[in-house]
Amino acid sequence: MSEQQVGGPQLSRGEFGLLILGLLGRREMYGYEIVAELRRSTEGAIDLPEGTVYPALRRLERDGLIGGHWVEMAGNAPRRRYYRLTQQGEKALAAGREDWLRFKSAADAVLGS
Amino acid sequence: MSEQQVGGPQLSRGEFGLLILGLLGRREMYGYEIVAELRRSTEGAIDLPEGTVYPALRRLERDGLIGGHWVEMAGNAPRRRYYRLTQQGEKALAAGREDWLRFKSAADAVLGS
DNA sequence: ATGGCGTACCTAGAGTCTCTAGGTAGGTCG
DNA sequence: CGACCTACCTAGAGACTCTAGGTACGCCAT
Numbered sequence: 001m002s003e004q005q006v007g008g009p010q011l012s013r014g015e016f017g018l019l020i021l022g023l024l025g026r027r028e029m030y031g032y033e034i035v036a037e038l039r040r041s042t043e044g045a046i047d048l049p050e051g052t053v054y055p056a057l058r059r060l061e062r063d064g065l066i067g068g069h070w071v072e073m074a075g076n077a078p079r080r081r082y083y084r085l086t087q088q089g090e091k092a093l094a095a096g097r098e099d100w101l102r103f104k105s106a107a108d109a110v111l112g113s
Numbered sequence: 114m115s116e117q118q119v120g121g122p123q124l125s126r127g128e129f130g131l132l133i134l135g136l137l138g139r140r141e142m143y144g145y146e147i148v149a150e151l152r153r154s155t156e157g158a159i160d161l162p163e164g165t166v167y168p169a170l171r172r173l174e175r176d177g178l179i180g181g182h183w184v185e186m187a188g189n190a191p192r193r194r195y196y197r198l199t200q201q202g203e204k205a206l207a208a209g210r211e212d213w214l215r216f217k218s219a220a221d222a223v224l225g226s
Numbered sequence: 227a228t229g230g231c232g233t234a235c236c237t238a239g240a241g242t243c244t245c246t247a248g249g250t251a252g253g254t255c256g
Numbered sequence: 257c258g259a260c261c262t263a264c265c266t267a268g269a270g271a272c273t274c275t276a277g278g279t280a281c282g283c284c285a286t
Binding site: 146192 | 266
């Protein structure tokens with residue numbers, strides 16, 4: 001519990017998963033929206049292909065960090081699967097934020113930035 | 114060349130490789146030393162096992178970013194393979210630093226830190 | 227009416243990286 | 257003698273990311 005380590009099987013691993021949790025920490029979103037919102041809110045710096053995001057969402061749901069539910073749209077618009085954080089996901093996000101802060105200063109120390 | 118993107122096949126990919134380049138940007142080092150120095154200079158926040166570092170060094174050398182040479186030690190002490198950045202490695206480090214800065218602000222934007 | 231683009235979901239497979247769990251070989255210390 | 261340190265190494269499993277598609281529908285311009 002007092003492990004202050006990140007390099008192990010932490011970041012640079014499920015890093016993108018953490019970013020998705022970060023977005024979902026704000027509000028419910030669906031996959032296609034996450035792709036766009038990630039691109040938008042990072043000004044294009046992070047632009048994940050759908051082939052990365054959809055499997056990541058499946059993993060996060062499988063691991064109980066997010067919960068998804070289908071929403072039928074009016075007319076013939078394609079249905080959406082909205083995701084929100086579970087309680088476990090909230091905890092994972094909090095822990096992930098701390099890992100990120102630690103990793104960030106560690107990497108800055110090494111890279112001299 | 115004007116690509117301002119990191120999420121692609123960039124960070125969270127060869128992230129640890131970049132950290133190794135960062136260390137080698139300071140001075141020549143050998144594998145076992147890198148493991149220790151990484152742990153030391155990040156105060157334990159990043160503690161890569163040898164099984165991660167040695168293969169990473171081989172990849173970096175294979176890709177021409179670092180060059181290694183054996184140094185025999187006095188007595189029966191085990192020999193060391195010292196690595197230094199190549200010119201290409203210097204460029205990769207510079208590019209990697211920029212990628213890191215971009216990724217950092219992007220992730221901060223998403224994680225709200 | 228046809229091709230292009232947009233919404234929204236999905237997958238298989240290849241490639242890459244990280245970690246575990248060892249192994250080699252010698253040295254020191256109690 | 258056993259434990260631990262320096263240094264290097266590897267194979268294999270597991271995990272993640274990306275490419276390159278596919279499905280299905282709607283809208284718009286030519």
